[in-house]
Amino acid sequence: MVDAEAIRSWLSLFAAEVARNRDLLTRLDAAIGDADHGANLDRGTSAAVSALAGDAALSPRTLLKTMGMTLVSSVGGASGPLYGSLFLRMAGSAGGADSLDAPAFAAALRAGLDGVVARGRAQAGDKTMYDALSPACDALDHAVAAGNDLGHALSLATAAADAGRNATIPMLARKGRASYLGERSVGHQDPGATSVALLISTAARALSGDVSQ
Amino acid sequence: MKKLINDPANVLSESLLGVDAAHPELRVDHEHKVIFRGDAPRPGKVGLVSGGGSGHEPLHGGFVGHGMLDAAACGEVFTSPVPDQITAATNGVDGGAGVLHIVKNYTGDVMNFEMAAEMAGATGGAEVVAVVTDDDVAVQDSLYTVGRRGVGVTVLVEKIAGAAAEAERSLSDVAAVARRVNAAGRSMGLALTSCTVPAAGKPTFDLPDDQIEVGIGIHGEPGRTRVPLAPAAEMARMLVDPILDDLEFSGDGVLAFVNGMGGTPLIELYLMYHEVDRLLAKAGVTVTRSLVGSYITSLDMAGCSVTLLKLDDEMLRLWDAPVRTPALRWGL
Structure with a gap:
């Protein structure tokens, strides 16, 4: 089961991976955007980790909400509202439960995806974070429905997110600053899809141990 | 940096x-x-x-x-x-x-x-x-x-x-x-150099000395095309032609705005303004107001943008109205 401690360790691990990949994310963004994705997301996730450390709350919902609110108020750019909406919708989906089983976690991530779509109006193939997050949700739903435990289901979701991230390389950007490049956006990996792949892989690492049926 | x-x-x-x-x-x-x-x-x-x-x-x-x-x-x-x-x-x-x-x-x-x-x-x-x-x-x-x-x-x-x-x-x-x-209003810009975001520490994109980026934005995002550096008269045409192709500017008076991207001196901006003014005259566009200077910039990027605005009587009156800010100041 995914309880508050599991959520806390997932979000800390995500923040650590964002920090470790800060330069990569910024470099990818420099190619087709404005060279700030790594710096902005790192600023937000660092602030969120501090906020979570001071948050004695014991439910997944409150932690996810603190994460979302902190990202909205500290990241800026498009990533702040998009990642913020993702976590706020996850918090809403988690409800008052003390812990989430695999179907509940999958449903929360799906709600997060819906939040991203509502805020950013992205569709499949636009070369955005959606292109990694949506296949990850599909894989997670499918694996959970097939009876896999959350750890295994998240490892399948990680593979799907990574494949979705890689698939953004040949895409022509239709959203965000990369869209201004037209054909010149082709051949570059989307930085938002790259950070989403980190989000999913850290979930697999942090949540698998905590979920043994 | x-x-x-x-x-x-x-x-x-x-x-x-x-x-x-x-x-x-x-x-x-x-x-x-x-x-x-x-x-x-x-x-x-x-x-x-x-x-x-x-x-x-x-x-x-x-x-x-x-x-x-x-x-x-x-x-x-x-x-x-x-x-x-x-x-x-x-x-x-x-x-x-x-x-x-x-x-x-x-x-x-x-x-x-x-x-x-x-x-x-x-x-x-x-x-x-x-x-x-x-x-x-x-x-x-x-x-x-x-x-x-x-x-x-x-x-x-x-x-x-x-x-x-x-x-x-x-x-x-x-x-x-x-x-x-x-x-x-319509605008078009070009860059002679990239800009350097302080947190990144190095130029956002590589632009060889003999190349310019045409169709840039204001965040160091690359433009749509990269072409060889050309005389100012030609660069002015690269900016003015797409604007005139996009909207009909003849008839009403026009405000012509030549803007520096942050790293270009005013002497070059005025030289560009002259080229832009000539092109507009040739195209039958009447310029009634102008603005020349670095007002919307992209850190230390060298380059410029051109903005044309068709002024109606009310816009003209409001443009001429007094303003007192750090960067624009007249009539007060």
Whole structure:
């Protein structure tokens, strides 16, 4: 089961991976955007980790909400509202439960995806974070429905997110600053899809141990 | 990277300390990184709020003052301000007549201003109307993309809508004026060099000495095409032709605005203005007002943009109205 401690360790691990990949994310963004994705997301996730450390709350919902609110108020750019909406919708989906089983976690991530779509109006193939997050949700739903435990289901979701991230390389950007490049956006990996792949892989690492049926 | 900075992480907050010290007529909220008119909020006057990523100075903070903006929310370099900042700006200029948000059409700016407006609506705050600027002809507009970028015309919208607000016109009136200016303006820019974001420490893109980027935005995002460096007369044509192809400018008087990107000296901007003026004369476009200088910049990028605005009588009158801000000042 995914309880508050599991959520806390997932979000800390995500923040650590964002920090470790800060330069990569910024470099990818420099190619087709404005060279700030790594710096902005790192600023937000660092602030969120501090906020979570001071948050004695014991439910997944409150932690996810603190994460979302902190990202909205500290990241800026498009990533702040998009990642913020993702976590706020996850918090809403988690409800008052003390812990989430695999179907509940999958449903929360799906709600997060819906939040991203509502805020950013992205569709499949636009070369955005959606292109990694949506296949990850599909894989997670499918694996959970097939009876896999959350750890295994998240490892399948990680593979799907990574494949979705890689698939953004040949895409022509239709959203965000990369869209201004037209054909010149082709051949570059989307930085938002790259950070989403980190989000999913850290979930697999942090949540698998905590979920043994 | 050679810059006049102490620490890349503190560029914005330390620059705002300087704004505060240099301009006693303004008030700076350092916590939210918002620059206010000293006398905001003014009862009965529509409050004008703009904002965006920093690095485009004097836009927007340099345009806060009489006859222009009431507040500017300053995001990190090239990063939209967050909703909290926009909300602080909105509440601080709400004089009871509503608040106009002037937003450049970038995904992040639009989302953060939308979230702030939703919060104002949800908490019974000021009535907020947003006008989004999108004048950059370098971007193909289509249903499937995010649309054109807001660039040079944003300065003209802030001035002209600011004059309308100063005349105590209603929120819907001021918004309508702002939208009319945006609809009647077009811009195109080119870069001679990249810019260097302080936090990144090195140029955003590589541009060889003999090449220029045409169709750039204001965030160091690469342009649509890269071509060999050419004489100014030819570069002026690369900027003016796509604008004239996009909108009919003959007939009414036109405001011609040659803008520096931050790293280009005024002597070159005036040389470019001469080339632009000649091309417009040849195309039968009558220039009745001009603006030459670095007003919407991209840090230390060298290059320029051209903005043309078809002026109707009302816009002309509002353009000529008195303004007193750090970066634009006349008639007072």
